Amino acid sequence: MVSIRPLGLQLAHIDHGYTIGGAFTPVLDEISLTIAPGEFVALLGPSGCGKSTLLRLIAGLETPRSGTILADGISITGPGPDRIVMFQDPTLYPWRTVRGNVALGRDIAGRKDPEAVEAAIELVGLKGFERAWPHQLSGGMAQRAALARALVNDPRLLILDEPLGKLDSLTRLTMQAELLRLWRDRGFTAIMVTHDVEEALLLATRIVVFSPRPARIVGDLTIDLPPHRHRDDPRLLALRRDILVQLGHSADW
Incomplete structure (x- = not known):
């Protein structure tokens, strides 16, 4: 394997949706996002809000209804070897x-x-x-x-669609550590969809929070913590509380 130059992304005014039973269902609404080369970005939001759809657009598996997605300034028009997807299965x-x-x-x-x-x-x-x-x-x-x-x-960009979601808790902890190690050693950019707030806080350098469908960005947090994080770190617990509030779960904290 060779030295990797991580990929940067620029998403501007992305709208997307699907026609189901003759009626249009909006999924993404005015998503604008810039991801710097080498970032590890976690996407959080309610189930079905459009996070995985956004990953498919970035991977080039679908084309947005409107808006632009650029990889290092070049429009994404289809899949490419620089963008590799890892699915839940x-x-x-x-x-x-x-x-x-x-x-x-x-x-x-x-x-x-x-x-x-x-x-x-x-x-x-x-x-x-x-x-x-x-x-x-x-x-x-x-x-x-x-x-x-x-x-x-x-890959210059590793796209992770809940890759650890079906693993048992102990195996998941091990794989979280492995993903973090590989990201640091290889230097690629990473974008991960997860429903696990703690997982996002343990791995990501940045967390983007989405609203219910059609998804809008309601939070964008830089995680200014050292790479090796502890689950009981007071700073991490405070961030977890803030994210749960943004997700509409303030009463559950």
Whole structure:
């Protein structure tokens, strides 16, 4: 894997929605956001508000109804190898081993590089499981394989759509630490959707809070805390309270 130049994003006046049963349903409303190269940005908001839709637009999987999305000043018109998505489900191909799944993107692009594949597998802690099949992996190991498949392509932007949402609590803690380590070591820009306020506070350098659908930005917080954070840090607890208030849960604090 090579040295990475992280990607910067500029979103301006994004409106988006879907036509369902002949009626238009707005999902995103006037979203404007600038993300600096190398930031780790967490997106928080009510379920179904449009966070994952915004990730799909950034990935180039959909085109906004109006507004512009630029990556280093260039309009995003479709998927690109500099922007890699990691979903909640690992989506490993059952007929490919761990090595085969990690190598998939490079194989399709005709960029076979066994050394890079092996390095990615070792990077996520799966050395020794190269020949394992997906059904032989735990949930956490499967997500590690999916992460290696993303990292082997040297993404400048890693797009994370609740990648830890289905893991048990202890495995999730381990994977949070792994994501943070890889982001710091590799230097890519990261955007993550999560419903876990604490997870966002532990990982992100910045948290963007959205309203219910159609989503508007109602909060944008810089997390000025050291990378290795403790859950009982009074500053983190105060930020958690502020975010819950912005999400409409002041009575639950």
